[in-house]
Amino acid sequence: MAEDLQITASTDKEEQYRSLIPQIEALLYGETDLVANLANIAAALKEQFKWFWVGFYLIKQDELVLGPFQGPVACTRIAKGRGVCGTAWQQAETLIVPNVDEFPGHIACSSLSRSEIVLPLFSHGEVIGVLDVDSSELNAFDEIDANYLAQVINLIRFNA
Numbered sequence: 001m002a003e004d005l006q007i008t009a010s011t012d013k014e015e016q017y018r019s020l021i022p023q024i025e026a027l028l029y030g031e032t033d034l035v036a037n038l039a040n041i042a043a044a045l046k047e048q049f050k051w052f053w054v055g056f057y058l059i060k061q062d063e064l065v066l067g068p069f070q071g072p073v074a075c076t077r078i079a080k081g082r083g084v085c086g087t088a089w090q091q092a093e094t095l096i097v098p099n100v101d102e103f104p105g106h107i108a109c110s111s112l113s114r115s116e117i118v119l120p121l122f123s124h125g126e127v128i129g130v131l132d133v134d135s136s137e138l139n140a141f142d143e144i145d146a147n148y149l150a151q152v153i154n155l156i157r158f159n160a
Contacts, residue, residue: 005047017148020048025155037156039068045133045152046070052113052136056121057085058129064089067129075109083107085130088118092127094146098139110134117141119149123158 008019027040038056046054055069057078064078064085075083081090083106088095097116100106113134121129131153135141 005044007048013144014148016048017144017151020044021148021151021155024152028155028157032157034156034158035068041131041152041156042068042070045149051133051140053110053132053134055132056129057132058121059089059127064130071134072110072112075107078107084116084118085132088120088130089127092120092122094119094150096141096143096146098141100134112136114138115140117145117149119146119153121153121156121158128158 005023006019008016010016024041024044027044028037031037042054042056045051053069053071053074055071055074056067057064058067059065062080066074066076078086080086084095084097084100084103087105095118097103097106100108100113100116113136115135115138117133119131120127121131131149133141133145133149
């Protein structure tokens with residue numbers, strides 16, 4: 001297991017991801033506890049990219065419930081189809097929101113969040129949660145983020 005994270009100072013987003021993904025893989029290696037792995041992924045992403053909020057919501061009893069995260073306090077429960085997270089769950093697809101104020105039904109857990117990306121987590125073809133990343137900057141996320149964050153969540157083993 002890796003004990004230190006090597007932060008890449010490059011301003012090239014892809015280079016940052018290419019450096020970080022093997023480190024996340026090392027953090028997860030041999031660890032079977034889902035909560036521990038989600039916590040380390042959230043911490044690694046927050047440390048590297050300095051985003052406003054990074055975390056996971058997991059489906060429990062037909063709603064998304066707050067899981068491991070890094071950042072200020074967050075909404076605890078989100079209904080299916082509500083906000084960006086609930087919509088990503090309902091549609092089972094990644095959502096990139098350049099300006100959260102323009103997203104119908106956006107749930108403002110913090111007024112400092114300006115843009116967002118949410119990726120569904122799949123296990124055996126079913127959505128079991130989401131990775132939610134918020135930035136205090138507009139237009140912070142794009143297809144590069146969607147691609148590399150999908151690679152990150154594909155490292156997670158949900159059967160443990």
